[in-house]
Amino acid sequence: MAPPKFDGSALPKSILKKINAPQAGKPPPPAASAPPRQPSQEQEPQAARDKRNREIALYHAHLIQQQKDVEAQILDAIVQLIDFPSSPDADPMSPSHDDASVFKALITNFQPSDYDSLLEERKCADKCGYVLCPNRPKVDANAGKNKFIVKGRQLQIVPREKLELWCSDDCARRALFVKVQLNEEPAWLRRAGVVPQLELMADRRAPNSPPDLNSVMSGLSLDAAHSGTWARSADQAQNLNRAMADLALERGEQTMSARSSGLVRDSISENRVISQPSFPASAGHMSIEGYEPRVNVKNGIERDEDGDWIL
Numbered sequence: 001m002a003p004p005k006f007d008g009s010a011l012p013k014s015i016l017k018k019i020n021a022p023q024a025g026k027p028p029p030p031a032a033s034a035p036p037r038q039p040s041q042e043q044e045p046q047a048a049r050d051k052r053n054r055e056i057a058l059y060h061a062h063l064i065q066q067q068k069d070v071e072a073q074i075l076d077a078i079v080q081l082i083d084f085p086s087s088p089d090a091d092p093m094s095p096s097h098d099d100a101s102v103f104k105a106l107i108t109n110f111q112p113s114d115y116d117s118l119l120e121e122r123k124c125a126d127k128c129g130y131v132l133c134p135n136r137p138k139v140d141a142n143a144g145k146n147k148f149i150v151k152g153r154q155l156q157i158v159p160r161e162k163l164e165l166w167c168s169d170d171c172a173r174r175a176l177f178v179k180v181q182l183n184e185e186p187a188w189l190r191r192a193g194v195v196p197q198l199e200l201m202a203d204r205r206a207p208n209s210p211p212d213l214n215s216v217m218s219g220l221s222l223d224a225a226h227s228g229t230w231a232r233s234a235d236q237a238q239n240l241n242r243a244m245a246d247l248a249l250e251r252g253e254q255t256m257s258a259r260s261s262g263l264v265r266d267s268i269s270e271n272r273v274i275s276q277p278s279f280p281a282s283a284g285h286m287s288i289e290g291y292e293p294r295v296n297v298k299n300g301i302e303r304d305e306d307g308d309w310i311l
Helices: 046-081 097-106 112-124 169-179 213-218 234-251
Strands: 146-151 154-159
Touching (some): 046 097, 046 112, 112 169
16 A cells, blocks of 8 residues: 655745845845934023033132132131230220221121131130230130120020130120121122121120119118119119119019010908817717717617617
């Protein structure tokens, strides 16, 4: 018997695509590439960008140079102000006009931090922190790290280093009065041509300010012959009232007008008269919380009121 013939058409067909081999001598087709981008209209040319970057770099370079120049001026001013005042006998309450003018001109570019540096340099030079004072600061070598300051009813703990910058409290107030007027913005960032107008603390008392309490009380007398002399003047009486008001404010006291009107007011009344306690009567010695049991005297039997039990 003859073997069956093989039929190739009966085999399943492949679903893969046929890849034709490249023919010899024929180059392969070029690969597909992305389409070329069209230049955007908003994109500036390279020359304009380079010019803008150069201007920005020059601006920052000039700003850095201005900062260096101002810092050099501040350093020179600190070195010059260490030797102030010009006279060793100068009075800080009434400094010379030349020293005050030069002092205000040299600190126009100062910041509060630069002023603190000036105070530290003057402390190292053993001089009062107030530039127009020739005295030496008060230094207590035996003191602790901190000091207690009592003002009225307030207690403050202040580092000793801050208190040893001055020769007195008056110079501390004068120096801090100048510090609070300084501009915190750096001088190289301020508007050109704008010079701050600095003022020194006026040591003369204003006409409307209250006088010192000690000076007012020192003029008083308890003598009957002179008791009405100080009160005859209306100005003296007004000064005394102001001084007493300042003293009350310093102590933390307040007048009745300053207190709240909603506070509870105390009312004083007489206490009730309580009689002296007395012993109870003999008839009630058998009372038990107000109850008196009945007793049969004839039979000597004590029974309850309801007769539930008999002794």
